[in-house]
Amino acid sequence: MAKYLTKRIIHSIISIIIVVMIVMILIYSLMDRQLIFKADPTYTNLGNNAKIVYQHRRWEEFGYIDYVPYTEWLAEEARAGRITEEEREKANGFARTAEKDSEFVAEYVKKYTDYYQSKGYTVRRLDAIMSNPRKVANGGAQQLFAYKDKPLIERLVSYFTGFITVDNIHYASGDVGERGIKFTLYDPVYGGKKFSPAIIGNGTLHKYLFYVDGMFPYIHQNLVTINLGKSYSVNQGVDVFETMNASQGSYIMREITYPSGHTEVSADDLHTAKYVEGSREASAVNRDRFVDDYTSVITEKSGFSKVGYSFVIGFISVLLAYLLAVPLGIFMALHKDKLVDKIGTVYIVFISAVPSLAYIFLFKAIGYRMGLPTTFDMEHVTVLMYVLPIVSLALPAIANLMKWLRRYMIDQMNSDYVKFARSGGLSEREIFSRHILKNAAIPIIHGIPAAVLGSIIGAIITERVYVVPGAGNLLTKAINANDNGVIVGLTLFYAVLSVTSIILGDVLMSMIDPRINFTSKAR
Amino acid sequence: MEEKKSIYEETGMSREELFAFVDHSALESEKITAPRYSYWKSVFRVFFKKKVNIVILVIFAIILGFTYIYPLFIDYNPYANLMDATAKHLLPSQAMKRFGANIHWILGAGASGQSTFDAVWYGARISITMAFIVAAINMIIGMLVGAVWGFSKKVDMVMTQVYNVIGNIPYILLISVLVLIMSGSFWTMVFALTVTGWIAIAYFIRTQVIIIRDREYNLASRCLGTPITRIATRNILPFMTSVIVTLIATEIPSYISYEVFLSYIGMGMSDMSLGRLIYQAENAMLTPGWQFEFWSPVIVASIITTVLYVVGQNLGDASDPRTHM
Numbered sequence: 001m002a003k004y005l006t007k008r009i010i011h012s013i014i015s016i017i018i019v020v021m022i023v024m025i026l027i028y029s030l031m032d033r034q035l036i037f038k039a040d041p042t043y044t045n046l047g048n049n050a051k052i053v054y055q056h057r058r059w060e061e062f063g064y065i066d067y068v069p070y071t072e073w074l075a076e077e078a079r080a081g082r083i084t085e086e087e088r089e090k091a092n093g094f095a096r097t098a099e100k101d102s103e104f105v106a107e108y109v110k111k112y113t114d115y116y117q118s119k120g121y122t123v124r125r126l127d128a129i130m131s132n133p134r135k136v137a138n139g140g141a142q143q144l145f146a147y148k149d150k151p152l153i154e155r156l157v158s159y160f161t162g163f164i165t166v167d168n169i170h171y172a173s174g175d176v177g178e179r180g181i182k183f184t185l186y187d188p189v190y191g192g193k194k195f196s197p198a199i200i201g202n203g204t205l206h207k208y209l210f211y212v213d214g215m216f217p218y219i220h221q222n223l224v225t226i227n228l229g230k231s232y233s234v235n236q237g238v239d240v241f242e243t244m245n246a247s248q249g250s251y252i253m254r255e256i257t258y259p260s261g262h263t264e265v266s267a268d269d270l271h272t273a274k275y276v277e278g279s280r281e282a283s284a285v286n287r288d289r290f291v292d293d294y295t296s297v298i299t300e301k302s303g304f305s306k307v308g309y310s311f312v313i314g315f316i317s318v319l320l321a322y323l324l325a326v327p328l329g330i331f332m333a334l335h336k337d338k339l340v341d342k343i344g345t346v347y348i349v350f351i352s353a354v355p356s357l358a359y360i361f362l363f364k365a366i367g368y369r370m371g372l373p374t375t376f377d378m379e380h381v382t383v384l385m386y387v388l389p390i391v392s393l394a395l396p397a398i399a400n401l402m403k404w405l406r407r408y409m410i411d412q413m414n415s416d417y418v419k420f421a422r423s424g425g426l427s428e429r430e431i432f433s434r435h436i437l438k439n440a441a442i443p444i445i446h447g448i449p450a451a452v453l454g455s456i457i458g459a460i461i462t463e464r465v466y467v468v469p470g471a472g473n474l475l476t477k478a479i480n481a482n483d484n485g486v487i488v489g490l491t492l493f494y495a496v497l498s499v500t501s502i503i504l505g506d507v508l509m510s511m512i513d514p515r516i517n518f519t520s521k522a523r
Numbered sequence: 524m525e526e527k528k529s530i531y532e533e534t535g536m537s538r539e540e541l542f543a544f545v546d547h548s549a550l551e552s553e554k555i556t557a558p559r560y561s562y563w564k565s566v567f568r569v570f571f572k573k574k575v576n577i578v579i580l581v582i583f584a585i586i587l588g589f590t591y592i593y594p595l596f597i598d599y600n601p602y603a604n605l606m607d608a609t610a611k612h613l614l615p616s617q618a619m620k621r622f623g624a625n626i627h628w629i630l631g632a633g634a635s636g637q638s639t640f641d642a643v644w645y646g647a648r649i650s651i652t653m654a655f656i657v658a659a660i661n662m663i664i665g666m667l668v669g670a671v672w673g674f675s676k677k678v679d680m681v682m683t684q685v686y687n688v689i690g691n692i693p694y695i696l697l698i699s700v701l702v703l704i705m706s707g708s709f710w711t712m713v714f715a716l717t718v719t720g721w722i723a724i725a726y727f728i729r730t731q732v733i734i735i736r737d738r739e740y741n742l743a744s745r746c747l748g749t750p751i752t753r754i755a756t757r758n759i760l761p762f763m764t765s766v767i768v769t770l771i772a773t774e775i776p777s778y779i780s781y782e783v784f785l786s787y788i789g790m791g792m793s794d795m796s797l798g799r800l801i802y803q804a805e806n807a808m809l810t811p812g813w814q815f816e817f818w819s820p821v822i823v824a825s826i827i828t829t830v831l832y833v834v835g836q837n838l839g840d841a842s843d844p845r846t847h848m
Contacts, residue, residue, distance in 0.1 A: 015687040022692055026700045035703060352773065353832035354825040355780035357787050357801065361808070361821065460695075460788060476788050479699045487696060495691040 001510075005503070012499040016492065021156055023491045027484050028155070033064055036482045049126045050139030056147055062232050063150070063484050066121070070094065070144035073112055096128035096142050109144065116146035159488070165225050169203035174277040174293065179203030187211060189270045191257060207273040207294040220271065228489030233481040234474070240489030244471050249303025249378040258289035272298040303378045303469070307456055310463070310470035314455020317390045321397035322448070328398070329405030330437065336410060344402060351399035360465050363392045375467045389466045393459055397451070401444065408440035442513050449504035453497045562761075562844070570841035579837070583830050590647045597627070599645060601637040601795070611635065612813050630819040634807065639816060643823045646797040651827065653709065653796070654778035657716045658771060664721040666767065669728025670755060673736060679729070686726055689719050699790040707793040716778060724770065731766055735759050765843035772835015776828035783824055797824045 036058060037043040046054050053069075060067035071092055078088040091108040095101045101109060113123045124147070129140030169179040179202055187196040189211075199210040206222035213220065228240035235243045251267035258264065274296040280286045286295045304312065332344045351359065367388040368374050376385050412418060413436060421431050458472025475494075478486035510516045531537065570576055611634060613621060618628035618638075630639040672682045701715040735741065741758050745751075749758075785791040786798025787805070800820040807813035840846060 011684070011687070015684060015691065018688045019691045022688070023696065026697070030704055031700055032704065349829065349833060349836070353776050353829040355783040355821075355828060357780075357783050358821045358825045361817075461784065464788070475693060475695060476699075476790070479696060480789065491693055491696065494693055498691055499687075 005507070008503055008506075012503065016495045016499060017156070017160070019495045020159070020488060020492050021152065023488055024152060024155060024159075027487055028064060028150075029152070031482075033059060036062055046139055048129045048137055048140040049143045050141070052126060053143050053145065056145060060147075062482070063155075065147045065149055067145060067147045068116065068121070070109070070112055070146075073116075073146075074108070094142065094144055096130075096136075098125060098127075112144075112146070116148075119148070121146040121148040159229070162227055165227060167201065167204045167206055167209060167223050167225070169201060171205045172203045172275045172277065172293070176203050176275075176293065181209065188259070202292075205275050207275070208271045211271045213271065222272075228493060229485035231478075231486045232483050234478050234483045234486050240474075240486050240493070243486070244307045244474065244493075245305045246298065247301040247303055247305050247308075248469050249301045249381075252300045252302050259291045260289055262288050264289075267299040267301070268297045269300045270297060303381070306458075306469060306471040306474065309376075309468055310458030310472055311456050313386060313389045313393065313462075313468065313470065314458065315452065316386070317393035317397060318451045318455055320390065320394040321401055321451075324394075325398040325401035326405060326441075326444070329402040330409065330432075332402065332406045333409035333413070334432065341406075344406070348399045348403045351396045352403070356396065357461055359396070360392045360461055363395065364388060364465055367391070376469065378469060389462050389468055392462045392466070405440060405444055408443060409436055412436045412440050442509060442516075445512055446505040446509045449508060450498070450501040453501040453504075456497060457494060560847075565844075565847040566838075566841045569846050570838060573837065576834075576837050579830060579833050582826075583834050586647075586827055586830060589644050590651050593644055594641075594648060597641060599638070599641040601642060602635060612807065612810075612816065614812075614815055631815055633816055634803070639819050642795065642800055643797070643820050646795050646800045646820065647823065647827060649709065649792075649794050650779050650782055650797040650824070653713060653716075653782060654775045656713055657720065657778045658775045660713070660717045661721045661724055661774065662767070662771060664717075665724025666728055668721065669725035670732060670759075672725055672729040673732025674751065674755070682725075682729075686722055689722050692719070694719070695785070695788070695790065698785060702790055702792070707791065709792060709794050712782065712792040716781070724774070727770065728763070728767075731763055732759060735762050761844070765839050768842045769836060769839030772832060772839055775835065776832045779824065779828050779831075797827075 037055070040058075043051065043054060043058075056065065056067045059065045074083070074088045074091055077083045078085055083091070091105055094105050094109055098106075098109070109125075116123055124143075124145055126143040128142040129137045131137035131140070169181060172179075181199060181201045181204075183197070183199050185195060185197050186192045187194070187198040188200075189198075189208075190196055196212050197210075198208055198212065200207060201209050205225075209223045210219070210221050212218060225239075226241045231238055231240060231243060238246075253265050253267055255263060256266055256268060256270065258270070273294040275294050276296045277293060279295040280290055280293050289295070303309075328344065332341045335341050364374050372388055373382070373385050374388060376389070418431060418436060421435055422428075426435075456471070458468075458470040458474075460472045460476060462468070463470040463472040474486065475490050477483075478490065530541070534541070609621065611632060613628075613632040615629055615631045618632045619625075621632075622628050627638040627640055630643065633639050633642060668682075672678050697719060698715040701718070702711055705711040705714070736759065741754055744754055744758055779797065782791060782796060783798035783801055786796065786802040789802070791798045791802065793799075797820055801817065801824070804817040804820060808817040
């Protein structure tokens, strides 16, 4: 079993990598890059060379290309100490056309051009556009830059190597004093008096590597972070994983004491402090509050995260579906061709045939008549708000489960072993509960992990119709905004969930049914 | 005691005249006496035995008539009343009062003063045609690939991995990328729904083929030297007819539903299909008194899919030879 599972997992990982690769090809190579400027007012307002530069800079931000302007290269050279600051300044001013460059500048331009061309970049020099012989047109300043399409393999490798990062004490680049990790039993966030173990790092990205607080799951860690991909437009600069898991809603305001001793009413969660180089010096607010550069904190909000809302709604509806559909399906099979079965069949046909959009709106209209809230309001959450989304998800799931359970049970009823059991004198009740149900339930049980894990992803239409702030709409939102990072991240997340749920389903099935054995050769 | 007359005396004919010798025919003796059985005749006999099927078939014919024939006879211009502010967002009763009681206005008027009834059938034509074409392509490719997939173990190994990969690509992503690359035309939609749509059908067929392939009668057939193509077409295909018909019955309405869903999330085609009608009427849903505009295409779409589904399911039931007894 273990050997078989390892093989399955390896196969799954390979197929996940291929899925991510295909999605990368789809969005980075096949899709028109110009689309990201469709609704970009800055792009429309810019003209001449500035427009071209802006275009390339945005392409770099969205991950299409590597883009290095000449001035940036010079700055990098100066930082690395290969050229002096004076040389940098002198070389920086390249002329309106290549012919007008001074000898000194021309030498550096050539160096730059040769260096990047040898690395496969395209170097473009845009001559200044003049509105009259003495004046540069609006946005027409001369430009010099190199760019290169990111090759697929490089993109893929860098994506998967950066997938999991383990925090370490050499992360912070600036001067942070003595680097190291310190274990304390009295968390300074709580004033250093209350007993609360924590591991605090210095030189790491996160200040708190492990800590305990009153929120589920009570023990938290920042040591290992999952990076699914940075968002460019949906939730700018934030990782997809964080977008899905960050709490939403209104701020939880309370009195907090900052490391500097300063007290203020705020929603900042000091446990999430991240290192940002030079940030304390940069702002007066940070200087007031903090004693080091660990200043980037996440605010605490009262609602669930996107995944949280989707999962609460999805999980309850899955639970409800199994609790109701199993007895109903059995009941239908027991009374085959009777009135109950016919009513059930009509319901199943309704759910299978009618577009999901239609019945969700129907449920909404019925719910509205009954006085239930039809939209989700994070500020004033009531239990009633969950009713309609849960019902809208559960009712189709019930129909689907009922359909299959009935089908499987009726198939089993006609099989020889049931006839044999009957001829052997077993009571109908015994045959049903001990023989038919057990066999018919196996394929139903196979679907449980998929149903539970699937609820994390969320439901697109239901969440949209009831304005639930869940994870279901993230993908469609990302696609509409051309947010490539989010698309790739979500694809990976979905693929991992679906692969896991299939493997879990198989394992569960082999546990329930001793006849199913994955170790011996099939067929 | 009366003397019994022999049959020869009574009729006055000789033995040769009365009886003829029948040869033993080896060919005739091989024939099994059984009632004549024609598969498709039985399918239709079983199908029409249920009275409800006739009713549904009539509704189906009416729907097809409205989608394909009705638009030929009317002159529908969605922007005819665009400038007329009093013609917009009308309930059926208001529209009929405004334009006269005829069939165009029984579902009221839409956002640009167009007749909802006409718009619905124009949309239905696009949606149903799309569903039929997509189903035809997917079924043909899916069945061919699925048959090979089920028979060959080498192909099975490769295709199962392909299935694992393609199955994990978000369907919405694939479709929307294709729509963005190739513009949201009718054929783009067909392409997007068929480019990976066949694989699920092929997988389904593969599983069915594997189940039937190793049955004893096929084993016996193989031992007797029947070529594999004959086993596929004569032994397995008849077994699968009802499964295939049932599959088609669920596929066609599901493509219509899927088109509606994609349009609703803003990723559908640019033609005025049923889905796009619903998408555009969504705003009317939020305005009191205008909900009718939203519900009428939704309800018509639901009726169409339900009828298609029920016809298919019952035809699938009827095409199962076990119901022909």
